[in-house]
Amino acid sequence: MNAATLTLLGQLLRQDLRERYAGTVLGMFWLLAQPLFMLLVYAVVFGEILQLRLGTATDSAQFTAWLFTGLTAFNALAEVLTRAPVLLTERRELLLNSSLPPALLPLLPVGASLVLEGLSVGLLLLWLGLQGQLQPLGVVFYLPFLLLRVVFSLAFAYGLAVLGVFLRDLRQMMPPLLTVLLLVSPIVYPLTVVPETFQAWFEWNPLAQLVQGYRVALLEGQFLWQPFLALLLLASGLLGAALWLFQRLLWRARYVL
Amino acid sequence: MSTAILLENAGVAYRRYAHPRDALLEWVLRRERHVLFHALQGVSLSVQAGDSLGVVGDNGAGKSTFLKMLAGTLPPTQGSCEIRGRRSALLELGTGLQPEFSGVDNARMGLALRGLAHADIERCLPEVLAFAELGEFAHQPVKTYSSGMVVRLVFAVAAVIEPAVLIVDEALSVGDQYFQKKSLDRMRAILGNGATLVFCSHNLYQVREMCRQAVWLEQGRVRMLGDAQAVVDAYQDSVRCRAASPRSLSGVEGKGMGGSSPQLFDVSLNRDLFQTNDLFRLSIRASQGERPLADVHVGIVIRRNDEVQCYGISTLHDGVPMQVVDDGVLAVTFVMDHLPLLSGEYCLEVWLIDSSGVHVYDSRERCCAFRVQQAGQQQGVGMVMLPHRWEEVVDAVAA
Numbered sequence: 001m002n003a004a005t006l007t008l009l010g011q012l013l014r015q016d017l018r019e020r021y022a023g024t025v026l027g028m029f030w031l032l033a034q035p036l037f038m039l040l041v042y043a044v045v046f047g048e049i050l051q052l053r054l055g056t057a058t059d060s061a062q063f064t065a066w067l068f069t070g071l072t073a074f075n076a077l078a079e080v081l082t083r084a085p086v087l088l089t090e091r092r093e094l095l096l097n098s099s100l101p102p103a104l105l106p107l108l109p110v111g112a113s114l115v116l117e118g119l120s121v122g123l124l125l126l127w128l129g130l131q132g133q134l135q136p137l138g139v140v141f142y143l144p145f146l147l148l149r150v151v152f153s154l155a156f157a158y159g160l161a162v163l164g165v166f167l168r169d170l171r172q173m174m175p176p177l178l179t180v181l182l183l184v185s186p187i188v189y190p191l192t193v194v195p196e197t198f199q200a201w202f203e204w205n206p207l208a209q210l211v212q213g214y215r216v217a218l219l220e221g222q223f224l225w226q227p228f229l230a231l232l233l234l235a236s237g238l239l240g241a242a243l244w245l246f247q248r249l250l251w252r253a254r255y256v257l
Numbered sequence: 258m259s260t261a262i263l264l265e266n267a268g269v270a271y272r273r274y275a276h277p278r279d280a281l282l283e284w285v286l287r288r289e290r291h292v293l294f295h296a297l298q299g300v301s302l303s304v305q306a307g308d309s310l311g312v313v314g315d316n317g318a319g320k321s322t323f324l325k326m327l328a329g330t331l332p333p334t335q336g337s338c339e340i341r342g343r344r345s346a347l348l349e350l351g352t353g354l355q356p357e358f359s360g361v362d363n364a365r366m367g368l369a370l371r372g373l374a375h376a377d378i379e380r381c382l383p384e385v386l387a388f389a390e391l392g393e394f395a396h397q398p399v400k401t402y403s404s405g406m407v408v409r410l411v412f413a414v415a416a417v418i419e420p421a422v423l424i425v426d427e428a429l430s431v432g433d434q435y436f437q438k439k440s441l442d443r444m445r446a447i448l449g450n451g452a453t454l455v456f457c458s459h460n461l462y463q464v465r466e467m468c469r470q471a472v473w474l475e476q477g478r479v480r481m482l483g484d485a486q487a488v489v490d491a492y493q494d495s496v497r498c499r500a501a502s503p504r505s506l507s508g509v510e511g512k513g514m515g516g517s518s519p520q521l522f523d524v525s526l527n528r529d530l531f532q533t534n535d536l537f538r539l540s541i542r543a544s545q546g547e548r549p550l551a552d553v554h555v556g557i558v559i560r561r562n563d564e565v566q567c568y569g570i571s572t573l574h575d576g577v578p579m580q581v582v583d584d585g586v587l588a589v590t591f592v593m594d595h596l597p598l599l600s601g602e603y604c605l606e607v608w609l610i611d612s613s614g615v616h617v618y619d620s621r622e623r624c625c626a627f628r629v630q631q632a633g634q635q636q637g638v639g640m641v642m643l644p645h646r647w648e649e650v651v652d653a654v655a656a
Contacts, residue, residue, distance in 0.1 A: 003374040011369040015355060015362070022357035022398075097352040098370045099329050166281035252284060255291075256277035 009104055013111045035072070035120040039127060042067050061131045062219075068124055069218050070187040070211045073149060076117040077207075078178050080153040083109040085164030085171040087157070092257045102250055106157035113153055117146070124218065135221030144228055145213040151235035152210070159242035165253040187211055206234060259341065261306040261422055261453040262327065266336035268298040268477075269322050296322040297477045299336070304453055304470065306341070306421070311468030311485050312457035313492045319477040320457050321426065324348060327455055328424050342421025342453075345371050347412060349426070356400035360391050360410050363399055367414035381417055388443070389413035405433055412436075416443050423447055424455045441467065461623070462562060465489045493626060519546040519553045519587075519618040524607050526625045533600070533631040533642060537593040543609055543619070545585045553579055553618070555589050556608040560623075561601050567640055569606075573614050597642040600631045 021030045046067065047060030087105050094100050121142070128134045164170045185207040186194065194202050202208055209227040216222050272291035274280050279290040297319040304310050314320050325331040326338055328346035353370060354363050364385045368378045386395050389409040394402065402410070416423065423444065444467060448454050456467050464471060464485060471488035473481040481488050523542035531537060541555050556571030572579060572589055579587040604626040609619040636642055 004369070004372045007373070007375045007378065008369040010375075011366050015358065015366060019355065019357065093349070094353045094370075097325070097330055097348045098346075099372070100353075100370055163281070166277045168277060249281070249284065252272075252280045255272045256274055256280045 005101070005104070008100075009107060009111075012104060012108055016108045016112055017115060031115065032119050032123075035116070035123055038071070039064065039068050039123055061127075062133065065124060065128055065131070065133065065219060066215060067188065068120070068127070069215050072117055072120040072124065073145075073211050073214045074182060074185075074187050074207070075120070076113040076149060077153060077156075079113040079116060080109045080157050081160065081178060082171075082174045083112075084157045084160035085167075085174060087161040088165050088253060089168075089257060095257060096254070103246070106154065106161045106246070110150060110153045110157050114150065117149075121218070128218075133219070135218065137221045138218045141217035141221065141223040142214065144223070145210065145217055148210060148213070148228065148231050148235055151232075151239050152206075155235060155238035155242040157242075158239075158246040162246045162249045162253055165257060166249075181207060185211065206231060259306050260303050261308070261341050262302075262304040262310070262455070263339040264300050264302050264336065267300045267326065267333040267338045268295065268335040269326055269331055270295045270298075270334045295477050297326065297474075300472075300479055301336075302472060302479070302482055304455070306453055307448065307451045308470060309448055309454040309456065309468040309485075311464035311471035311489070312455065312474065313461060313464055313471060313489060314474035314480075315496075318474040320474055321348070322477075323472075323474060324424055324426050324455065324457055327422070340422055343372065343418075344422040344424060345415050345418055345420035346424040347415040347426060348424070354399050354407065354411070357398050359397060360389070360395045360399055360402070360406075361386065364389075364410065364414055367411070368418065371414070371418055371420075373418065385410075385413045385417045388417055405436065409436055412440050412443075416440070416447065419447065419450065420452060422453045422455065426457050427459060461489045461493060462564065493623070496623075519548055519609055520544050521607060521609050521619045521621060524605070524621055524624055526605070526627060529625075529627045531596050531598070531627060531629045533598060533629060533636050534595045537596040539591040539605070539625070540588065541591070541607060542582070542586060542588045543579070545581070545587050546618070548611070548618075550578065550581065550587070552612045553587060554610050554612065554614070555579065555591075556610055556614075557591060558606040558608075559598070559603055560606065561603050561640065565640065567598065567603065571608070571610065571614070573610065573612065596629065598629045599636060599638065599640055599642060600629050601640070602626065602628050 017031070018028065021027050024030060026033060043060070043064040047064050051060065084106065087109065088095065088102065091100070091105060095102055095105075125134065125139070128138075160170060182188070184202075185205055186202060187207075191199065191202060191208065191212075209231055213224050213227055213231070216224050271294045272280070273294050274283075274291050283290040300323065302310075312320050312323060322331065324346070325348060326333055327340065328344060328348060329340065330346070330348070332338075353366065355366070358366075361382070364382060365378055368381055368385070373381065389395075389406075389412075391402075391406060391410065394406060399407065399410070415425070425444065441463065444454055444456070454467065456464060458464050468485040470483065471485035472479055473488050473492045481491055521541065521543045523540070525540050527536065527538040527540075539557065541557075543553065543555070545553060554571055554573040556569065556573065558569035559567040561567055577589070579589045582588045604623045605621075607621045607624060608617055610617055
């Protein structure tokens with residue numbers, strides 16, 4: 001990737017982020033305002049009013065952090081999954097009338113998800129710091145799981161972007177699919193509340209393992225080796241397949257854009 | 258001189274699918290589900306660096322496909338297409354413009370899309386803004402721009418980076434006269450610096466002015482390639498020929514498409530070479546369609562080849578009704594007993610309008626080209642002979 005391509009990618013990413021908030025009063029501050037709002041609402045509603053203690057945590061601040069960590073990982077993935085199927089069709093004109101390399105486009109939602117997640121994790125660390133719960137090694141152990149999340153995101157972005165051109169229904173399928181994904185993964189509830197008979201099924205859920213990795217790293221300052229290696233294998237495999245699919249199908253996609 | 262553009266038997270075929278998913282099923286099932294459409298076939302030509310190529314042809318003749326292939330946004334499906342040096346294309350107007358963002362932001366994006374790195378973009382930006390003459394609008398969202406401002410911005414981005422090959426599609430027609438001149442001057446300057454120009458326009462006059470060579474595309478194939486003047490003339494002849502030959506009358510009279518609206522089907526001039534003061538007779542025939550006789554009028558405009566409008570008049574303004582010559586066929590003949598035009602090349606515009614003079618049923622533009630020659634300077638200089646006399650001076654002293 002040369003300097004010009006990098007500049008183009010930077011421009012596209014900047015445009016992509018600014019596009020959502022163009023014309024709003026808060027502008028780019030919304031990027032920060034959304035996770036901040038989410039964190040405060042969880043703290044008040046779940047922690048103070050409902051007094052939920054579903055996690056392993058014992059007080060409300062810990063529960064808030066536990067919930068927020070899980071949702072941070074999930075929201076970053078959801079960002080990519082909802083946008084990927086419309087990526088190429090939304091920029092149809094640009095793809096057909098300029099020399100924009102199509103392979104750059106799937107990087108956009110992944111880049112946006114990184115910005116969103118970065119801000120969320122920053123807030124979380126701040127929150128943990130205020131509570132005196134900050135784990136010194138937490139960030140170090142978190143980064144490998146972030147890498148996993150990015151590799152998964154890239155795989156879905158490339159795969160869904162090209163498939164979305166042929167299967168226009170994909171964009172409609174994503175929101176309900178994400179709701180199902182959220183409910184079948186221990187994100188808003190801990191694995192321990194799942195009945196014994198179903199637990200084996202839940203353990204096979206890669207998203208559950210990923211979220212678990214995030215939580216153990218950021219909240220407990222430990223690193224889960226086994227899930228990391230297993231997920232790395234899975235994510236690389238998926239990414240390889242997605243890139244192959246993207247390459248094979250792209251020229252066909254031009255005809256039906 | 259080196260070759261800048263080299264096409265060898267190049268062609269582009271589109272696959273047409275009934276539904277987007279068919280393209281995927283075709284790949285999975287390995288069974289053909291498409292219909293091939295050849296937008297362009299067997300184009301072989303070469304353009305030297307510093308040369309200019311005009312592209313003419315009817316709508317749907319493959320001009321856009323040809324330009325997209327040259328611009329590199331559409332790879333040829335057969336043959337080869339080789340371009341040497343950085344190319345910059347001005348294809349569809351407004352492509353990639355983000356209406357919510359300012360002109361400056363969009364200019365940055367446009368330059369990045371043309372392969373400029375960050376430092377080069379910042380270096381070129383002031384020049385782009387100066388050329389586009391957006392003034393204080395440069396920092397306003399593009400959605401507030403007039404179409405003229407959009408074309409100025411887009412052209413500035415395409416032209417400022419000094420490409421080795423500049424490809425310009427029908428885009429300049431949107432700008433005002435001043436900007437059209439400015440952009441044509443810019444294209445000439447780029448050409449003068451040794452770059453190559455590919456220029457497509459329906460304004461054949463501009464093609465003739467800008468380009469040394471031209472290619473005439475018809476139904477995806479090269480109909481003619483060569484000297485711009487010759488190609489444009491041949492194309493114009495063919496357009497004229499079609500304009501003069503009656504369109505299938507049965508189709509016009511039938512209840513099918515266009516059956517209800519009046520259409521021109523014959524516009525013919527008594528000759529195409531006149532002497533000043535000759536008889537000028539223009540016969541026009543049109544179908545009446547389903548309109549009352551009083552609601553169908555003909556307007557004509559005489560234009561010189563430098564676009565100067567010499568004279569225009571209509572049966573509506575002269576209060577002359579059209580005549581019924583056949584069932585549903587109207588005719589009118591415009592006569593000047595002594596053509597006052599002086600030497601030059603002219604053409605006609607013929608408009609079929611309604612009684613309000615606003616709605617146009619049908620028109621022929623740049624048809625019936627004709628040339629006028631004058632006997633000599635004694636008939637005067639300029640465009641037309643004006644009625645005049647020299648008055649005797651009363652207190653003249655006899656010589």
